[in-house]
Amino acid sequence: MSKDAAGLDRFYSIIPAGGIGSRLWPLSRADAPKFLHDLTGSGSSLLRATWDRLAPLAGPDRIMVVTGRAHRAAVEEQIPELIDANVVLESEPKDSTAAIGLAAAILHHRDPDVIVGSFAADHVIADVRAFRRAVTQAVAAADAGYIATIGITPTEPAIGFGYIHCGGHLDIPGAPDAIVAESFVEKPDLETAKEYLADGKHLWNGGMFVARAEVLLAQIGESDPELLAGLEELAEAWDDPARRGPTVDRVWPRLHKIAIDYTVAEPAAAAGRLAVIPGSFDWDDVGDFASIAKLHAGGRSSDLAILGKNARVLADSSSGIVVSQTDRIISLIGVRDIVVVDTPDALLVTTSQNAQRVKSVVDALKLSGRSDVL
Amino acid sequence: MSKDAAGLDRFYSIIPAGGIGSRLWPLSRADAPKFLHDLTGSGSSLLRATWDRLAPLAGPDRIMVVTGRAHRAAVEEQIPELIDANVVLESEPKDSTAAIGLAAAILHHRDPDVIVGSFAADHVIADVRAFRRAVTQAVAAADAGYIATIGITPTEPAIGFGYIHCGGHLDIPGAPDAIVAESFVEKPDLETAKEYLADGKHLWNGGMFVARAEVLLAQIGESDPELLAGLEELAEAWDDPARRGPTVDRVWPRLHKIAIDYTVAEPAAAAGRLAVIPGSFDWDDVGDFASIAKLHAGGRSSDLAILGKNARVLADSSSGIVVSQTDRIISLIGVRDIVVVDTPDALLVTTSQNAQRVKSVVDALKLSGRSDVL
Incomplete structure (x- = not known):
């Protein structure tokens, strides 16, 4: 340059x-x-x-x-x-x-x-x-x-x-x-x-x-x-x-x-x-998990994106995104457009369509005094 | 008697x-x-x-x-x-x-x-x-x-x-x-x-x-x-x-x-x-997770059954069953007829409709030598 x-x-x-x-x-x-x-x-x-x-x-x-x-x-x-x-x-x-x-x-x-x-x-x-x-x-x-x-x-x-x-x-x-x-x-x-x-x-x-x-x-x-x-x-x-x-x-x-x-x-x-x-x-701006999934799938909605260095995922007829921050076996069967985020102290399961609503969970956790997982 | x-x-x-x-x-x-x-x-x-x-x-x-x-x-x-x-x-x-x-x-x-x-x-x-x-x-x-x-x-x-x-x-x-x-x-x-x-x-x-x-x-x-x-x-x-x-x-x-x-x-x-x-x-005979869900919901398909003494579940617009064997926060958003089974070393995410297929995961894990989680 x-x-x-x-x-x-x-x-x-x-x-x-x-x-x-x-x-x-x-x-x-x-x-x-x-x-x-x-x-x-x-x-x-x-x-x-x-x-x-x-x-x-x-x-x-x-x-x-x-x-x-x-x-x-x-x-x-x-x-x-x-x-x-x-x-x-x-x-x-x-x-x-x-x-x-x-x-x-x-x-x-x-x-x-x-x-x-x-x-x-x-x-x-x-x-x-x-x-x-x-x-x-x-x-x-x-x-x-x-x-x-x-x-x-x-x-x-x-x-x-x-x-x-x-x-x-x-x-x-x-x-x-x-x-x-x-x-x-x-x-x-x-x-x-x-x-x-x-x-x-x-x-x-x-x-x-x-x-x-x-x-x-x-x-x-x-x-x-x-x-x-x-x-x-x-x-x-x-x-x-x-x-x-x-x-x-x-x-x-x-x-x-x-x-x-x-x-x-x-x-x-x-x-x-x-x-x-x-x-x-x-x-x-990778604002939610749906956009991460899209980023990985290159637009192919049939794909399952897997994030996490040590992710161990067994997927059958499933698409969407799995984010793994643990060494657990994660098994998906017949779930489409799914979002699974697996961390040591919190697990999220939602769908691409609902990815924007994740913020509401964070708000709910704040209200209930669970900021230790936020 | x-x-x-x-x-x-x-x-x-x-x-x-x-x-x-x-x-x-x-x-x-x-x-x-x-x-x-x-x-x-x-x-x-x-x-x-x-x-x-x-x-x-x-x-x-x-x-x-x-x-x-x-x-x-x-x-x-x-x-x-x-x-x-x-x-x-x-x-x-x-x-x-x-x-x-x-x-x-x-x-x-x-x-x-x-x-x-x-x-x-x-x-x-x-x-x-x-x-x-x-x-x-x-x-x-x-x-x-x-x-x-x-x-x-x-x-x-x-x-x-x-x-x-x-x-x-x-x-x-x-x-x-x-x-x-x-x-x-x-x-x-x-x-x-x-x-x-x-x-x-x-x-x-x-x-x-x-x-x-x-x-x-x-x-x-x-x-x-x-x-x-x-x-x-x-x-x-x-x-x-x-x-x-x-x-x-x-x-x-x-x-x-x-x-x-x-x-x-x-x-x-x-x-x-x-x-x-x-x-x-x-x-x-509670043969699969769908039947456990049904058992708990008393037939109401809009319900979310939660199993696990220490289960901590935040659910929004979700139905099905969550089985929790960890103390993790489990958050569900907009997932219907979902089956989430959260254990220390393995996580399953599927739907009631696919509950019978769980056995195939077990077979796959056997074949791949992962009997430590079976």
Whole structure:
């Protein structure tokens, strides 16, 4: 990858590695969140795969990971090359604006010209070359002053993703595919999703944002000046070992919890400042077990996907997915589209059709005081 | 229960406690066969419930249990009142004619006038009074020289049971309901089962046989003289501690393996020597998980039966049965007619419709050398 592409020499990736992935319980837990799991059977965790996808863009020294204190050891085990200056530990989760905004503010404080790009730690992208081509264009758009995102060309009327409503072509040097985002739209119903697929004007919102740190922070400040002030106070003290701790203790608890969709994506789109680079690579946020099953089966619904290094599965006339984290024999007979997740202290049995409802179990367990298995 | 009923003072029950119950894997195992489990949620194992059903008939001293050497400790734990003289340990399984025939031969050797009744250790009968009334009539029929059985009045066109084709009424003192058995018929297809249910001439074969030991042994001898000779040789030496061991070692390996249906029930029916006492109590041989589920649901298919003292099940829109032998949280979402059997080293997930196919898993595990979980 050439670093001559506009802005790429000033590019820095941010990986917000938070979020448990409740719909993937009991595989994903508070102490073993989704991004630490190998959900593709590739041998790499989602986090590691995200890192490997980004490292060639600006080098492994230019990727910052934002994660919870509890996950520090696990993250460092996954990424031995991660340097201390590139780890931002959250003392408590404050949603994506704070996570990404703080990383951007720290990086901006270190280099006012930095261009940052934020990429979730728990998404799956198979075609890394196509991904990096899209990011390179997004960086060029960012260099030109836009907040850029990568929109995924839909392959089906998915109801589990948000969409970006796209407008006309933008003329940005180094970003020949860039188009303007008209608006972001929430997860649609099936009828609407079919219309989106048919009209060719809608892309999936992959939740990737690339911008000059300065521009991103200004957008956050427009939406929530108090939050920006907190982030800048933290960033200013961050690299001073004596000041970081007290500043975090004072400022962190007051940070607003708000998703970056509301502080950045939607207002930037409304203001015509959001450029979309269409990406036609396979992308999935692996939001539930049905999507993992689909990922493994390559679309063949008759298949049974088996996840787990030591999985021992005997299946007869069965399809769906088995996730095995124990060494037990798992036997399936005549169960279609089944989801079986076998862990040492919890077992889930559901179907692909009900995979989205797994979150309700997590809620029920919380209510009943069983957070030891969450 | 009055012991004045004809023959009841000479009655002795035999409980053959063998058979793993492969269709109930992984709950039933070689080292934890079906009869040792509480499948009804009553708090008693099937063996213990069988014992408790029989004890009032002729007293707890007059029940003999035939089981494998490996199950001696478990059987004695279930039935502390079982005396040594009433335990027959099989050195290897030789099917039901040998098991029941040996017990009958031993009892006959001790008391030539004894009337024996054989009752499987792993069937479920809720109405014990109706059961004992039927046995009392069967004993009277046995006293009159018949081989008697109890036929269960069908409540549905079951295809999982054998049937008894019944003929005319018999005039036996003390057995007013006795009718003659025309023949035994194997498990029918659904069409035939519907005809059986409609014609009123067919009863389910509950596998219970009552006869004077002398008559039973003579019937075995007619069918298989060699087998009878072996059983009598064993019985004659049984109560002599010095001779039992060597005799068992010499004779046991040569005993023919054959079900009592072929040596006793069918030939006796063909010869007009088999009397049937119709029993209108609920009876089930709990042959697979679907029948356990049905037993618990009381016929309501929307229910989820939960077996296991420490079961912790979170179910949402699910029906069927969960058997829990671990302390894991088991969560079901939107799975209908499901069968989940959760044990420390093996997990089964299937449906009621496929419950009969569980045996094929057991066969597959045998073939693949995984008898450690069988």
